[in-house]
Amino acid sequence: MLNLTGQQFIGAERTGSGEASLLSLRAVDGKPTGWRFYAATPSEADAAACAAQAAFADYGQTSPQARALFLAAIADELDALGDDFFDIAHQETALPLARLKGERARTSGQMRLFADMLQRGDAFIPRIDTALADRTPLPRPDLRQYRVALGPVAVFGASNFPLAFSTAGGDTAAALAAGCPVVFKAHEGHMATAELTAGAIVQAAARTGMPPGVFNLIFGGHIGARLVQHPAIQAVGFTGSLRGGSALIKLAQQRTQPIPVFAEMSAVNPLVILPHALAARGAQIVQDLVASFTLGCGQFCTKPGLIVAIRSPTTSDFLSRLCEAVSQSAPQTMLNPAALAGYQQGVARREAHTGLTPLAQGRCAPEQASARLWRAAPEAWLAKDELLHEELFGPSALVLEADDEQHLLALLAALQGQLTATLHADEADTPLARRLLPLLGDRAGRLLFNGYPTGVEVCDAIVHGGPWPATSDVRTSSVGTLAIDRFLRPVCLQNAPAALLPPALQDSNPLNLLRRVNGTLTRSPVQP
Amino acid sequence: MLNLTGQQFIGAERTGSGEASLLSLRAVDGKPTGWRFYAATPSEADAAACAAQAAFADYGQTSPQARALFLAAIADELDALGDDFFDIAHQETALPLARLKGERARTSGQMRLFADMLQRGDAFIPRIDTALADRTPLPRPDLRQYRVALGPVAVFGASNFPLAFSTAGGDTAAALAAGCPVVFKAHEGHMATAELTAGAIVQAAARTGMPPGVFNLIFGGHIGARLVQHPAIQAVGFTGSLRGGSALIKLAQQRTQPIPVFAEMSAVNPLVILPHALAARGAQIVQDLVASFTLGCGQFCTKPGLIVAIRSPTTSDFLSRLCEAVSQSAPQTMLNPAALAGYQQGVARREAHTGLTPLAQGRCAPEQASARLWRAAPEAWLAKDELLHEELFGPSALVLEADDEQHLLALLAALQGQLTATLHADEADTPLARRLLPLLGDRAGRLLFNGYPTGVEVCDAIVHGGPWPATSDVRTSSVGTLAIDRFLRPVCLQNAPAALLPPALQDSNPLNLLRRVNGTLTRSPVQP
Structure with missing residues (x-):
């Protein structure tokens, strides 16, 4: 039988205060399913952002291989969700069972696609320009560039894909793959589905030794605004309406430190x-x-x-x-x-x-x-x-x-x-x-x-994006492996001592990455 | 002797109306150098944006090799600027001649770096996932992703690098390399320098058969706001103050179609x-x-x-x-x-x-x-x-x-x-x-x-960027080849007939690009 508490997931804690006043409703007639949820308080929203920030210190430094194991474990947990889960998801969304099962397969498949990419280690091509000590008029220093995680990401899921674009959906998968902890704001249209999915993610995190706070979930209507404004949050993923996306973008731009909002919003296709x-x-x-x-x-x-x-x-x-x-x-x-x-x-x-x-x-x-x-x-x-x-x-x-x-x-x-x-x-x-x-x-x-746009393949080549108002950033995709780009940024190390270089940038190329060394793509070690 | 008209560069035209009321000033004492410039009218700003848009139809479709020749020609024209040029640049900025000549070498070198990257053809890795007709429950379509130019870009140069971060600077080079026409808003601190540099670019465009309007330049104080608001402009590059950058970002966000502003602004390093x-x-x-x-x-x-x-x-x-x-x-x-x-x-x-x-x-x-x-x-x-x-x-x-x-x-x-x-x-x-x-x-x-941050190497590995307020987009760089990313976006073709595929995505791989085909990096043709 379903075990739902209606509480937030904040780091290692489950919390809820006051009345559990948010009602899960049946799609078919708007009547309560019987499950109730606690609206996150402002301090709970802050605590979730802080839990993500605390987790970032460790999680942002994990190896791609460690994150791959975590994502694969999430996929396994999702695949283990049983009939109870599908029953409640159907109640909350009216989506047919066959569709929901297909969407679950797509969602766990997406986690595995990112896991494979991380295992492969070739999502990004580090760049190394070695020192030219004798160059005139000035010597060239040793410069080495790789990508690091942006920081905690707030994710807002969509109503129409309660799995693939929601709690464990593409934004969550891409952020976690990049090394960014997630605070997920549950959609009010499928809160019970969200709690069960969050449980699967948290279970996978525990199994693979990820820090508490790598994934957090809060319930509530307007609490998302506070989340986007929290200084710990470094980016936002959103799928929904043009109005909703525009409101989040405005909030993100008004921060002392503005942050990017990757919003997928509106199209007539x-x-x-x-x-x-x-x-x-x-x-x-x-x-x-x-x-x-x-x-x-x-x-x-x-x-x-x-x-x-x-x-x-x-x-x-x-x-x-x-x-x-x-x-x-x-x-x-x-x-x-x-x-x-x-x-x-x-x-x-x-x-x-x-x-x-x-x-x-x-x-x-x-x-x-x-x-x-x-x-x-x-x-x-x-x-x-x-x-x-x-x-x-x-x-x-x-x-x-x-x-x-x-x-x-x-x-x-x-x-x-x-x-x-x-x-x-x-x-x-x-x-x-x-x-x-x-x-x-x-x-x-x-x-x-000569085809039809409904159905978005999850793969390397897909682009689920486009110019405004389709999305808020035409240079990205919210589906497929390209989506990880949104949550990474380049960092360049200049004349770093060997002892302080990350594996991706070490001379010996211990990760066997394809790298651009002095202009040439190669997996060879850097010759000193 | 210097041949300066003080007029805008708009497509194939030079225009100026009313009085030439903008004065070029000597840095050392603020007295006029004697050169005067016409402030662009609102309709001239619009005309410049439209000229860039008209050029985009052709320029956005040019081959990387054609653009490489254009950029190399710009480099040659910059290198041909003579003593008159350096004399006026020195008058306008007080920067020593040796520094200005070094900066010119860096600026033409940057154009050549982008040209080399385009010639190499490996700035981006197209992605191809071939059809899986027999996959169950659903077949996979053929999906092919490459990058295309964003569209016309407005560039605002900095006062402190009248060459390397100005008219023919990093933003202009990156935008042109990507296939984006440029409208440059000349900095009022070095308008004569800007006109001469623009002349070099326009000369190079003519020599290499690029469409008029691939590069445009307007003079004026507040006219930049109108430029950023013009619907033809698809992105903005800016180097300057936090206040200036923030104002442009606000304008760009208030458009019917918001556009990205890549602003490099403020740091204490x-x-x-x-x-x-x-x-x-x-x-x-x-x-x-x-x-x-x-x-x-x-x-x-x-x-x-x-x-x-x-x-x-x-x-x-x-x-x-x-x-x-x-x-x-x-x-x-x-x-x-x-x-x-x-x-x-x-x-x-x-x-x-x-x-x-x-x-x-x-x-x-x-x-x-x-x-x-x-x-x-x-x-x-x-x-x-x-x-x-x-x-x-x-x-x-x-x-x-x-x-x-x-x-x-x-x-x-x-x-x-x-x-x-x-x-x-x-x-x-x-x-x-x-x-x-x-x-x-x-x-x-x-x-x-164990070094000093002044001096930014122009190469593949450099990152000249950082979190707010250093820049407005931490995921990019305004120096080096990475800068091209800002002006490109991914497009995916699904089940495209062979006759309609661009060279980068054709089965035979006529450009000999490194591509990700069904997850594997390869230069091999796609097997049907």
Whole structure:
């Protein structure tokens, strides 16, 4: 049976004060699941940040191999979570069991991917420029650069991925892999799920001899603001709304010492269908596209929310089929009543908007969301009308029809930053695809061809990022091994005595790393 | 003879409107050199940003080899600048000719370093994860990641390095190397120097067939704010004061689309002398240290402005010698009358401050700066008194004496972020050095041993960066090849047809790049 205390995880302690007034709710009807949680007090938030800072002294100096064992142990603990765990996660999110189990596999797989990278030891290429004592007019000193952990990281998880983008999700994995302790602010939509996941992480930390405070978790609504303002916190990871991310960024910038916020926020993920692809496989695209934008009730950050094509009789036929498919789509339960209310309000605003024309609506059911499809007026789109450009969280999409190729380019040039942009193009579409690619590449972190953006592979090559407002830092990714870059910084040692060099920078290259030595990539020792 | 028009460089045009009301001034006495400049109008600032954006369409797609030729041509043009150039640069900055020629060599050398890196083609390691069609439960798509240029960059140069951190300085070199066009806002302290340098860059662009607008320059005082707010600008490079950097960051954050500002701002660059080193070579350290903090009239961002030691009779003796050396140091002309006024005000504030005790003053001369040394009260230091912690631009330093090793650790823990931290340690100091290292490493981008931080080597391993307020982004460097990272972002192509893959990601690896293919670093082609 589940063993939940509803308390914070702060270093080696579990604490909670006052009433356990935060209620875990069932997604399906908003009724209490029965589990209750203690809202962290300001001093508990501070204590969690301090526990992370205390842990950083040791954890920041651990070897990559030691951290790899820790991450692999977390993966094992996650994989050991049983039916009770999935039952409560399902209650809290309404996500189907198969989906939750798949997401668990993805989450433990992500921990193992980082563990493998750390074991491999080649995430970064140390740089060594050896001394040139005889250089004129000035000698060159010995300079050696490696990467070190930033410090304690505050992480805010998302509601829509209670595992993969939450307590033990990508931000937590990347921060821990980098050597940064984590303070996680639990999402109120799945607090019981969060407590059980945190228990798995803390268990893994104990098993692998990591310092208490390497992972901490606090519950509460507004307590996250205090966490971001705490001087011990050196970076923030966030997945959620544009409004939420912007608020955290503002707080982080107002600190005496501003810190980076890596926020993944908002995208409509355009999907552009070029004429030959449309003609050749329009019917198949209709099926797959509706499946993609209604997948998980449209609650994916990569939901294709904008469908773009060039006007033609073929396109008209395609749109008729699309409307037909949407109208047959089944209603679904959203993550929680607030998400449903947000979707319904967004739908109402769009219904009343002159720049949008309703095209289709899916089947309805009480307390569930039904799919929606609108046609966007190109003039309103080009005028950067907010309602047309902003994400609507839920099973909806807009259709945007271009008059011709030139108009298509103009419409796409008006796009904001995106996580993804998708191009359906057959071989005969290649000339037009070539013209669109630089434009889409400027506006998205991932470009897909003849596929659907929902589903983000966790690997070395993935980029889950993009220009604002998709994320707050276009130079990073929040998924895959690239995500570790966010939590590392370079340090250069000049003329350091051999006895004080870290292993990564020692002449003998004891870690057998690939290094850039005097401009050349090599695993060879440095010759004195 | 010098050919200066005082006009902006905007794309292929030179423009100027109204009166040429900006005066180039002689550093030594603030009198006009005779050269006059047109302040850019708001529409000229916009035009410069638009010219950069127009150039980006082509320049962002150039091959690394083409950009390498451009950068090498800039280096050649810089090296061809003659005596007229150095004469005006000397007039505008009071920097000695030998220093200016050394700085020119460093500046052209920096362009060549980036050119070499681009030629080598191994600045970045593309990542390829090939498709796994038979994987269960879901197949893996083909994913390929490379880096692309961010877009037009606005650069603000520093007064103290009219070449190396100005028009053709590190930020410009890194942005151009990345494929980003530049709009440079000329520093008012050396406008004639800036115009001549811009002419060299534009000449090189023409010679190597780069698009007009790849480099633009505007003159003016407050026009930089408009530039940072222009939607075409995607990042900002800045070297200067904490106040100036903070103002630009605020503007950049207030944009509809916030953009990163890479600002190098403020540091006191602590230099810690451990007991055995002090005993063994205190006399030598006195000489070298005074030479370092008065070098270039103390106008280096890496000036060692804080000297830290543990109290002892040896330390007292060392401090006596240090005071003696300071009192004999010669007065120097600062970069301009405003810099001198700022230094004098800073000196006056420190003289009146109860947390600081005057220890020594260098020789005086009218219109020149004399060296200053104060003792800082440890209590005021630990209380984070601003005047003790902030940089004073000019030939001054503070002395901070610790009671013992524990006190030393506490004093250093109170340090803000720094560009550098220096440790003088002999072999017998190693145990204490080991305790200090993690603490200093948390607070500085470069750690020096038994040396002096003035002088920043331009190479692969250098880090010229550090935690706030040293810079606005601790994860980067503004000097050396690492600086290119600031202006690149990752893009991932998923299931891209072979015909649409860029050379860096093609199966055959036509650029012979080191790539990470399915987790392994290799130059081999991808096997289909």
